[in-house]
Amino acid sequence: MSQALCLLHANCQGDALRPLLENTPTFARHFRIRQYVNYTRQSIAEADLEQCALFLYQRLAPRWGALSTEQMLPRLPAFCRCVEIPNLFFKGYWPFWTNAVQNIDFADSLLERLLAQGLAPEEALNLYLRGDPALLGDVAAVAEDSLAREEEKEADCPIRCAPLLRERWREEQLFITVNHPGRTLLFHLADSLLRLLDLGGLPEEARRAYVHPQEDFWLPLHPALGPLLGLPFASRERRYQVFAARLTHREYTSCYLACRRHGVDDLLTMLHNLPPSGTCPAF
Numbered sequence: 001m002s003q004a005l006c007l008l009h010a011n012c013q014g015d016a017l018r019p020l021l022e023n024t025p026t027f028a029r030h031f032r033i034r035q036y037v038n039y040t041r042q043s044i045a046e047a048d049l050e051q052c053a054l055f056l057y058q059r060l061a062p063r064w065g066a067l068s069t070e071q072m073l074p075r076l077p078a079f080c081r082c083v084e085i086p087n088l089f090f091k092g093y094w095p096f097w098t099n100a101v102q103n104i105d106f107a108d109s110l111l112e113r114l115l116a117q118g119l120a121p122e123e124a125l126n127l128y129l130r131g132d133p134a135l136l137g138d139v140a141a142v143a144e145d146s147l148a149r150e151e152e153k154e155a156d157c158p159i160r161c162a163p164l165l166r167e168r169w170r171e172e173q174l175f176i177t178v179n180h181p182g183r184t185l186l187f188h189l190a191d192s193l194l195r196l197l198d199l200g201g202l203p204e205e206a207r208r209a210y211v212h213p214q215e216d217f218w219l220p221l222h223p224a225l226g227p228l229l230g231l232p233f234a235s236r237e238r239r240y241q242v243f244a245a246r247l248t249h250r251e252y253t254s255c256y257l258a259c260r261r262h263g264v265d266d267l268l269t270m271l272h273n274l275p276p277s278g279t280c281p282a283f
Helices: 013-022 025-030 046-051 062-067 069-075 109-116 121-130 139-153 162-168 183-196 204-209 225-229 249-262 267-272
Strands: 004-010 031-037 052-057 081-084 175-177 240-242 245-247
Touching: 004 013, 004 046, 013 025, 013 031, 013 183, 025 031, 046 052, 052 069, 062 069, 109 121, 109 249, 121 249, 139 162, 139 225, 162 183, 183 204, 240 249, 245 249, 249 267
Parallel strands: 004 031, 004 052, 052 081
Antiparallel strands: 240 245
8 A cells, every 4th residue: 555645734743743653553554744844934845735645734823824724724635634733832830931032942031030130140049949939920820821721722623632731730740841742642642643533543562662852851840839739740859851961950040040141142052062960151
């Protein structure tokens, strides 16, 4: 049997989903995947659109122009099956996450506020790590808002991960960063998709063999969230994989503040270059 073309049009979550599908024999017998990255505005070849038999996509709003869902779907052939997959995101573990700081991936709004008040990095670090609830704000409300947002996004999606997220987010860490779901959610997503396609679900051997492409960087959780939200995996002692190093939340935060003090252009590049000992530049 010749394989039909499957186009995977997604963000970095497509990198994590693709090997689960390709290592499922029933899927691999029917389809070969060609992946296009949506957030870089990578254009899809017209020949691929004409041959596409299965289009897996994360919904894009009209502002994305020719790559938006409303413009993309009509360009596909009548025989093509189109399946929307969730675009997963969760702030509950990182209530201070913000994308408003240039050159800082996974920026922290609370740290930025403390620095903006003129505090020295040492003072900002001590105040931040003290974890006073009055300073942290209503972190439970942030988590609930993020859960509700995921439920709203999936209202018309044939695959739903939000119920599992709501049920289990306090029991196990379901996200690696705000936009990188962990294995439990990815396995659920892949299994749901395969069953929707009548391909029998995600086999156990694919789960066991899976290598998550984004587990080299775990965004540390503020340890105050442990008691505040009932998260058994958020503690001061926990060490997180941060590329070659394993850092506590305090050590990671020190690196963040060193990056801001020295005007480093890219936090992730600095973290990539840390030695295994995890020694950061001084403030």
